[in-house]
Each structure stands twice: as C-alpha cells, then as structure tokens.
Amino acid sequence: MLNRLQKFAVAATLAATAVTIAATAATGTTGVAEPHKSVSTAPEFTGISTWLNSDPLTIQKLRGKVVLVDFWTYTCINCINTLPYVKSWNQKYKDQGLVVVGVHTPEYPFERDTDNVKTAIKRFGITYPVAQDNQYATWRAYDNQYWPAFYLIDKKGQVVYTHFGEGDYAQTEAAIQTLLAQKS
Structure with missing residues (x-):
C-alpha cells in the first residue's frame, strides 16, 4: 500500500x-534542445578504435573551428532521421568553418564491426569524419546518455549547445550560424 x-x-x-x-x-x-547550462571545455575524442572518412582528429587541433559532435549508431531510427539535417549542415557550412564529427557508438554487438559501419556510411552518403567509439570512451567523456545527441563546440573549444533526440533542427542550425559568425 x-x-x-x-x-x-x-x-x-x-x-x-x-x-x-x-x-x-x-x-x-x-528531442530536447538547450544552451549548454554550464559552458565547459569539450572533452577530447578518446578510445577511438577507427576513424572513417578522416585521419584521427582532436578537439585541440579543431580549435578555431565550430564543431558539431553527433553521437549516433546506424540502426537507430532516430539517428537515421537526423542524418539528412546533419549532412546538409556539413555541406552548407564546412567551407565556413564547421566540422561535423559523427561518433558512432554501437547499441548492439554487430554494430561494433567496422565493415558494417563502413557499409552504413556508404549507404547513408556520409562524407564527414566518423569516429568509431566501440568502448564508449568518448561517450563517457561527454557524459552522454542518448542516441542521437548533438554537442556544439565553439571556436574556443567550449561545449555551448546540446540537443538530444530528433527535432528543433532550425534552432540547432541557428546555433551553428551564430557560432560561425563569432570572431575567434
């Protein structure tokens, strides 16, 4: 009782x-979108077993750029639904200083297979860098809990915006535009 x-x-x-x-x-x-409540230095990519579409990247080397970190996995329908927006932002803003990094963190054991991830990247037409985070090291560094999850990092290397789940695409794009317009 x-x-x-x-x-x-x-x-x-x-x-x-x-x-x-x-x-x-x-x-x-x-989804839930909000300015990151406490601005914090973006964690480094850590424990990445494989980089696809790119040589290994670091947050430190990306200073001066706006970085969109997208935690995803290739069988998550919500992640799949966000991909057209992420790909569009990459195409639209890469020449203005945006770097999109997909952090593929598997939900199921078969998603750990690099060949399966490569096949998915090709099927979805993803051209931006993808870090394979099989051990959840970067996931834990960001204290992430969701697929998909966006972390927007300013030119100084600070996480200034987060979004979890689908939706609020115009708000996320506006945040990207605002950060790109800021002086370093």
Whole structure:
C-alpha cells in the first residue's frame, strides 16, 4: 500500500510525463534542445578504435573551428532521421568553418564491426569524419546518455549547445550560424 508521499511522487511523475507528451505533440518534436547550462571545455575524442572518412582528429587541433559532435549508431531510427539535417549542415557550412564529427557508438554487438559501419556510411552518403567509439570512451567523456545527441563546440573549444533526440533542427542550425559568425 502506498503512503501519502509515495502517492504524491507517483502523481507528480505522471503529471510531468503528461506535460512532456503534450508538449511533444504540440511542437512535433521528440528531442530536447538547450544552451549548454554550464559552458565547459569539450572533452577530447578518446578510445577511438577507427576513424572513417578522416585521419584521427582532436578537439585541440579543431580549435578555431565550430564543431558539431553527433553521437549516433546506424540502426537507430532516430539517428537515421537526423542524418539528412546533419549532412546538409556539413555541406552548407564546412567551407565556413564547421566540422561535423559523427561518433558512432554501437547499441548492439554487430554494430561494433567496422565493415558494417563502413557499409552504413556508404549507404547513408556520409562524407564527414566518423569516429568509431566501440568502448564508449568518448561517450563517457561527454557524459552522454542518448542516441542521437548533438554537442556544439565553439571556436574556443567550449561545449555551448546540446540537443538530444530528433527535432528543433532550425534552432540547432541557428546555433551553428551564430557560432560561425563569432570572431575567434
């Protein structure tokens, strides 16, 4: 039998869930976008077993560029749904200083196979660098918990914006444009 405090906690959780569902239905988005609450230095790419479409990259060497780190995996439908936007941003802004880095972090054991990742990259037409994070080292360095997840890093190497899940593409693109317009 639930005591009063437990009943209140259950009711509050259900109410919060209902508000979230209503907001999702109203906006048509399934993700959460927000300025990064505490600006922090972006963690380095660590524990990367393989780099695809690129030589190994470091956050340090990317200073002076705007970097979009996209945590994804090739069988995640939400990740697949974000790819047209990520690919478009890469094409539109790469000559203006944007570097997109896909961090492929597998959800299932078969997604650890580099040949499977290469096949997916080719199938999806991904041309930007992809870091294969099979041991979740970079995932943990970013304290990430979601697929897909965007971390936008300014020219000084600070994480200044995050987005988890699908949606809010115009907001994410506006953040990219704002960062590209800033002086180093």
